[in-house]
Amino acid sequence: MSILVTRPSPQGEELVSRLRALGREAWSFPLIEFTPGRELSALPEQFAALGKDSLLFALSQHAVEFAHAHLQQLGLQWPSSPDYFAIGRTTALALHKVSSHHVRYPLDREISEVLLQLPELQSVAGKKALILRGNGGRELLGETLRSRGASVTFCECYQRCNRHYDGAEEAMRWQSRGVSRIVITSGEMLQHLWSLIPQWYREQWLVNCDLLVVSERLAQQARELGWRNIKVADSADNDALLRALQ
Numbered sequence: 486m487s488i489l490v491t492r493p494s495p496q497g498e499e500l501v502s503r504l505r506a507l508g509r510e511a512w513s514f515p516l517i518e519f520t521p522g523r524e525l526s527a528l529p530e531q532f533a534a535l536g537k538d539s540l541l542f543a544l545s546q547h548a549v550e551f552a553h554a555h556l557q558q559l560g561l562q563w564p565s566s567p568d569y570f571a572i573g574r575t576t577a578l579a580l581h582k583v584s585s586h587h588v589r590y591p592l593d594r595e596i597s598e599v600l601l602q603l604p605e606l607q608s609v610a611g612k613k614a615l616i617l618r619g620n621g622g623r624e625l626l627g628e629t630l631r632s633r634g635a636s637v638t639f640c641e642c643y644q645r646c647n648r649h650y651d652g653a654e655e656a657m658r659w660q661s662r663g664v665s666r667i668v669i670t671s672g673e674m675l676q677h678l679w680s681l682i683p684q685w686y687r688e689q690w691l692v693n694c695d696l697l698v699v700s701e702r703l704a705q706q707a708r709e710l711g712w713r714n715i716k717v718a719d720s721a722d723n724d725a726l727l728r729a730l731q
Contacts, residue, residue: 517645534615616639620643
């Protein structure tokens with residue numbers, strides 16, 4: 486059984502390396518890449534507006550990395566006033582490393598629904614909230630915080646861009662290498678893979694592969710496209726993906 490990892494660099498290559506160290510055949514096929522976000526220039530002003538009892542959210546480690554790089558260019562520090570939150574453990578560790586602040590995050594699944602269950606987010610009326618994220622994505626966190634009375638601002642810290650491939654050529658390559666399991670970590674990547682692969686290869690190979698995803702919502706999206714053998718990992722970090730693949 487050969488495993489195709491579609492995570493972006495460098496996480497994808499890291500997971501492939503760990504799988505190969507365990508004797509598994511695995512290949513990296515990054516479907517998206519990241520570039521600086523269009524709203525990074527607004528970050529210093531947005532940080533300055535965060536006073537005591539404000540809330541700062543990071544929805545991915547990429548948001549943290551791009552925000553931190555921009556702050557370093559300007560010689561600025563992360564704000565000391567707000568309470569810090571992250572979508573999951575990996576993002577929380579990245580945010581703590583650059584800011585030195587305590588970061589709250591859900592201990593269960595790395596999704597907005599579970600983040601919103603944290604006790605600290607139940608009474609947020611009148612508070613300012615800044616959400617660091619990529620382009621697009623779900624609006625659930627912002628909408629729910631607004632419904633609870635918070636004033637919500639977003640900052641697009643990075644953009645996800647589809648990588649371009651010859652879909653027929655790639656399908657032939659991965660089928661010939663015996664790929665029978667695919668790792669997908671976002672709905673955007675799943676849709677991009679689907680649109681890349683010609684219909685014949687979808688029917689004869691793609692939907693017959695086992696699929697490892699990172700949320701039930703993503704699993705449902707895959708079912709609607711035709712997959713049947715789907716497993717949901719505990720979270721989106723490489724440790725959880727490795728556990729699920731073993």
